[in-house]
Amino acid sequence: MKKVTVGIIGAGRIGQLHADNILGSQLYNLKALSDIQVEHLKGTHYENLVPVITTNPQDIFTDPEIDAVFICSSTDTHAEYIKAAARAGKHIFCEKPISFNIEETRKALEVVKEAGVKFQVGFNRRYDKHFRKVRETVQAGVIGTPHVIKVCSRDPEAPPEAYVQRSGGMFIDMTIHDFDMVRYLSGSNVTEVSVAAANLVDPMFGVNGDIDTAIITLKFENGALAVIDNSRQAVYGYDQRIEVFGDKGVVSAENETQTNIRISTKESIASDHPKYFFLDRYKDAYVEEINDFAKAILEDGPLVCTGEDGYQAELLAVAARVSWKEARTVSLAELSSVPV
Amino acid sequence: MKKVTVGIIGAGRIGQLHADNILGSQLYNLKALSDIQVEHLKGTHYENLVPVITTNPQDIFTDPEIDAVFICSSTDTHAEYIKAAARAGKHIFCEKPISFNIEETRKALEVVKEAGVKFQVGFNRRYDKHFRKVRETVQAGVIGTPHVIKVCSRDPEAPPEAYVQRSGGMFIDMTIHDFDMVRYLSGSNVTEVSVAAANLVDPMFGVNGDIDTAIITLKFENGALAVIDNSRQAVYGYDQRIEVFGDKGVVSAENETQTNIRISTKESIASDHPKYFFLDRYKDAYVEEINDFAKAILEDGPLVCTGEDGYQAELLAVAARVSWKEARTVSLAELSSVPV
Amino acid sequence: MKKVTVGIIGAGRIGQLHADNILGSQLYNLKALSDIQVEHLKGTHYENLVPVITTNPQDIFTDPEIDAVFICSSTDTHAEYIKAAARAGKHIFCEKPISFNIEETRKALEVVKEAGVKFQVGFNRRYDKHFRKVRETVQAGVIGTPHVIKVCSRDPEAPPEAYVQRSGGMFIDMTIHDFDMVRYLSGSNVTEVSVAAANLVDPMFGVNGDIDTAIITLKFENGALAVIDNSRQAVYGYDQRIEVFGDKGVVSAENETQTNIRISTKESIASDHPKYFFLDRYKDAYVEEINDFAKAILEDGPLVCTGEDGYQAELLAVAARVSWKEARTVSLAELSSVPV
Amino acid sequence: MKKVTVGIIGAGRIGQLHADNILGSQLYNLKALSDIQVEHLKGTHYENLVPVITTNPQDIFTDPEIDAVFICSSTDTHAEYIKAAARAGKHIFCEKPISFNIEETRKALEVVKEAGVKFQVGFNRRYDKHFRKVRETVQAGVIGTPHVIKVCSRDPEAPPEAYVQRSGGMFIDMTIHDFDMVRYLSGSNVTEVSVAAANLVDPMFGVNGDIDTAIITLKFENGALAVIDNSRQAVYGYDQRIEVFGDKGVVSAENETQTNIRISTKESIASDHPKYFFLDRYKDAYVEEINDFAKAILEDGPLVCTGEDGYQAELLAVAARVSWKEARTVSLAELSSVPV
DSSP states (O other), X not given: OOOEEEEEEOOSHHHHHHHHXXXXXXXXXXXXXXXXXXXXXXXXXXXXXXXXXXXOTHHHHTOXXXXXXXXXXXXXGHHHHHHHHHHTTOEEEEOSOSOSOHHHHHHHHHHHXXXXXXXXXXXGGGGOHHHHHHHHHHHTTTTOSEEEEEEEEEOSSOOOHHHHHTSOOHIIIIIXXXXXXXXXXXXXXXXXXXXXXXXXSOHHHHHTTOOSEEEEEEEXXXXXXXXXXXXXXXXXXXXXXXXXXXXXXXXXXXXXXXXXXXXXXXXXXXXXXXXXXXXXXXXXXXXXXXXXXXXXXXXXXXXXXXXXHHHHHHHHHHHHHHHHHHTSOEEGGGGGGSOO | OOOEEEEEEOOSHHHHHHHHHHHTOTTEEEEEEEOSOOGGGTTSHHHHHOSEEESOTHHHXXXXXXXXXXXXXXXXXXXXXXXXXXXXXXXXXXOSOSOSOHHHHHHXXXXXXXXXXXEEEOOGGGGOHHHHHHHHHHHTTTTOSEEEEEEEEEOSSOXXXXXXXXXXXXXXXXXXXXXXXXXXXXXXXXXXXXXXXXXXXXXHHHHTTOOSEEEEEEEETTSOEEEEEEESOOTTSOEEEEXXXXXXXXXXXXOOBSOOEXXXXXXXXXXXXXXXXXXXXXXXXXXXXXXXXXXXXXXXXXXXXXXXXXXXXXXXXXXXXXXXXXXXXXXGGGGGGSOO | OXXXXXXXXXXXXXXXXXXXXXXXXXXXXXXEEEOSOOGGGTTSHHHHHOSEEESOTHHHHXXXXXXXXXXXXXXXXHHHHHHHHHHTTOEEEEOSOSOSOHHHHHHHHHHHHHHXXXXXXXXXXXXXXXXHHHHHHHHTTTTOSEEEEEEEEEOSSOXXXXXXXXXXXXXXXXXXXXXXXXXXXHOSOEEEEEEEEEOOSOHHHHHTTOOSEEEEEEEETTSOEEEEEEESOOTTSOEEEEEEEETTEEEEEOOOBSOOEEEEESSOEEEOOBOXXXXXXXXXXXXXXXXXXXXXXXXXXXXXXXXXXXXXXXHHHHHHHXXXXXXXXXXXXXXXXXXX | OOOEEEEEEOOSHHHHHHHHHHHTOTTEEEEEEEOSOOGXXXXXXXXXXXXXXXXXXXXXXXXXXXXXXXXXXXXXXXXXXXXXXXXXXOEEEEOSOSOSOHHHHHHHHXXXXXXXXXXXXXXXXXXXXXXXXXXHHHHTTTTOSEEEEEEEEEOSSOOOHHHHHTXXXXXXXXXXXXXXXXXXXXXXXXXXXXXXXXXXXXXXXXXXXOXXXXXXXXXXXXXXXXXXXXXXXXXXXXXXXEEEEETXXXXXXXOOBSOOEEEXXXXXXXXXXXXXXXXXXXXXXXXXXXXXXXXXXXXTOOOSSOHHHHHHHHHHHHHHHHHHHHTXXXXXXXXXXXXX
8 A cells, every 4th residue: 555655844742743643554654753953852762763853854845755744843934844845745734823924824825725735734623533423413414504603622731831922822822723623513614703811820821911711702604603612721621522503403522531430429429530631632633634634645635624724713813812902803804904 | 487478460371380389388378369361360279279369469569468579470560560569568579580671670679678678589590409509619619710601591492473572682581591690600790791693593583673592701800701602492402501610620510301311222322301491490499489588588588689680680681782782892881871 | 179088097207208298289188197106296287287186097997088098107017007998998008018928918908909999009119200211111112122120229328227127128128119110110020039138238237137238130021131239328329220121222210419510620520419318319209109199099090009019029029038048049939838 | 672572373353453453562573473274364464564474373382582472263272272382481362261161271271380471361351441440449449348349241233153153152252251350340259150041132042052141140258249231232332331339439430432422402312322342442451451461571560360360250151151051059169070
């Protein structure tokens, strides 16, 4: 069977996650790994298993054996690498968000389009088996026409301040997954965004011009409404629930728990905690998304998660930021003129 | 044991519900029942069990044996009857909403205050055992400081058009319970209301200038946020869920189901439906609320659900209406000058 | 509407429970209450509400106004009162077990048959809405032919020693409800009983020749199997679950909890405890069973829970006792010759 | 890191399952695969990845590079291969049951003991994360002293007749996992076994001298009781639940479902089915068990699942068979003299 030969740019947490999944997949060869520094890879299994380890991403772009590039570096470098990879004729898997600047994202995607390469953005939750089945249920018409979509998305603990400072803000860093999820579930585009946000978890967020708690209401072209509620800290574990309500019923997905055990004593009736964070909860989804990308390349098939999806989610993050800053409902129509 | 002797004004569905609960309670004597017409009571058990059945509510206000009046007539008559009852020195239990006009409500409550009588508004959900335990859990500090309160409130089926036309609109007719619930759960007052509303269930609502679907976001004085989502029609049954999320955890109440059975076959894994509507779901709460009212009278104790609570919930309904009509966030501070 | 006029024999816990339900029912008049001593009824609401309070049950048997007798006295007196009531032409509601002696039970039921009066035994769990719906599901063929019936039945705490000493043993005191439940669910008679029993909860049971923990396996005429597991002490609350498994699926009923709330914190994910004991869990079932008895009398209709049902459950308790004592499987066929 | 070099005997369904997990593990090299015929491996990935594919298991026993042998051939060959592997100084992982004959098993284990090699039997359910956490909870004393252990174990569909004919009967083929589970959970040995069994699913079982439905009651040395209920066919999916009840509480593990979604419509409230069968439900457990075996070899540590565990479970299967055939309770003490 033909395999996809891959180079990965960025060997941090998410880059290594993809590297390990690629190494474990029958659909891929992992040829190269690049990072701005590679000392932390010394003595790891990557030394044995990856032929090229480099600090120069050009080694990847110029390698004729490499079919596809995974861009897992810091967000501010994405646009540049996307354009370089596309011009080199490589298929591209890019982590979210595509960039911090909606114009930059648009330009990078134009280069991708011209090059005619495949481009997938890393909205891994589309590959979560629970969420996927919710979408399939909606698309099968089981709950009728969607009226209200609800996404509850809470991280188990706040990231460190250094992370917050270069995250681009909660909307583009964290909520972007939820923006994509409501689009994925609704099958419609958003027309309006309205935000109520607060700094309740840790003053550090406010000090850095960010918020940590939000309720985001959206309207869709097809008339449906959606609401996302976010918090940077759910002390009981990663809280990831969705619900689509329609004129024939409602479909929802509950949290995955660590085990299905229940302990009943005089003191309490206790079940197990949700899986603690995204590496645990979305472990299988990360595998699915890269295998799906490989199949799209090998069979020249369609992508589940396109550059357009990445762009639209970014637009929503921008709209949410404006809504929060200006304390008003923001129409997506006005965003073309907003400096981002 | 001393009992509270009662006259009920209004012998429709809710009036009869209270009448039956009063007849079944050891804390009450039901002395009189009045309605604008009383033919429908002919041949019922009320004829045997209620000494006075009348079309004239004055018969209740002037009866020296009667300690308390239950006002269960149509909303547009509430204010007048409240004032008459208060001036007659009767304690008052009034169904929600107090009136359709916030100024009228204020004036009626001023008369109540002058008269020094007890006044309870019929927010029966405060007596639901699940919701009450959620509140107790919050107040005990178990989930820490509340950050986000969520109320999902969906009726099983849309009311008839004639009802919609005199309902005052969804916010004051249906959402008013949810407005009270977020106040009950948060223990704080609202500062801002923002609404996304739609007419998705039945065009009839739109024809009558009303909506049937809404997401309502609220901010509280203490910094917390809340979101209510409403629909006039959940085909699977009455959907009544709440959640309070804080810095130490989250507490929620799920729907009550008709039974706890589960049927697993090749085709499906099925559990039972939620109880179908408020008469079923809140059956016990209706009993609790009148017994609590009687105890407050007999022991001269405090009320769980005051005129002020009724007034504040009405204010929120007004704010929601303005937010919807003017497509903007409404500050509660501005409402004193809003003609309602 | 015609009502059933009732006399109750025995004014202990269960007698008062029935008295209160009868007082609250539109289908009954409570005419008389008898007990071997009546001092404990002084100053209670019964003094006002029950015309005759007596230490002589003959006052009930001889009262021509009384239609039906509720026998709630100690088990050793049941047979005598059943016969007296039947001969006086009164319909009979008798608490479980009918007697401690299977021959005595048979003879009492013969007198009932001759007298042609209605006779209902107090297997209240047949009126639990969850269990009833399980039975209806089975009877509707939804799970096909039943193969295995499972009943888990555990009391929240052990009864006092004095109670144990006159209880007749766990099988006839406690398991008798479960014996009836498997018959109710299977719609078939038992052919064999096999018991594994132990004294694990409290040595007091063993000292009194009793056990507190058991697993009881049964075979039915229709080929199905059943298993009951009992404990006298489940510290987390009353544990009452059933399951019927067949060739097309399985139907089960879970415990009723005190509320539907869930509390998630760093330490635990906690839901609420089961309702604590039978007075709470089967509160509605006790009301249903007496109303059903009244209807059977007023409409001369069939009974859900007959003398035969009481007799068969007692037979199973006897068989279980023999199986335990003789450490062998007991065939129901051999029981006619067993001295009990 | 040092790895364990492995040869696998038997390349059927379970042999291939272990082969794939071994290939995916960092702890193993897969050197050889043997089967009585190897045509079915032509063109598979094993051709590329496994150096030796052979019809002669001696090639494995005599290969000095091979550290451990996985015995996945038909049960009637296990004892012979165990002895050969042990004498060759190979560590042994053997699928369940060790053999169909308890004496043969004992003799094979004696050879293992003399050889001083590691021996693990494939009771994969000990590695299921839910069941393991139940055991850990019991061992931590959370539910106090165990009184009653319950195992519900039902296959989703009956195996084909050819399988049944060489399965050794339900007790040694299927229930053996449950016998091990009750030992694993109780931490005590069984003293008595009593069986109620039936042929309800398909007459084919009866024709072949087997049963398809059973309730098995066990007594333990420490006084606890256990009950296993089995069926060869649960049409709603693989039903695998356990419960340990003690004097301080109860701990249970529910089924794993395919997804956590719930669909509520007018017709039904539906959740997802259990995972369909053991390859899906115990997928992770199969990985865990081989990694644990490798660690025990590499670190010369203790085994979770020993030859003794395999032997004891077989003894229980024999006792169950005798109990069923002779319709009586069987004491484990008498089994030494039973010809098996």
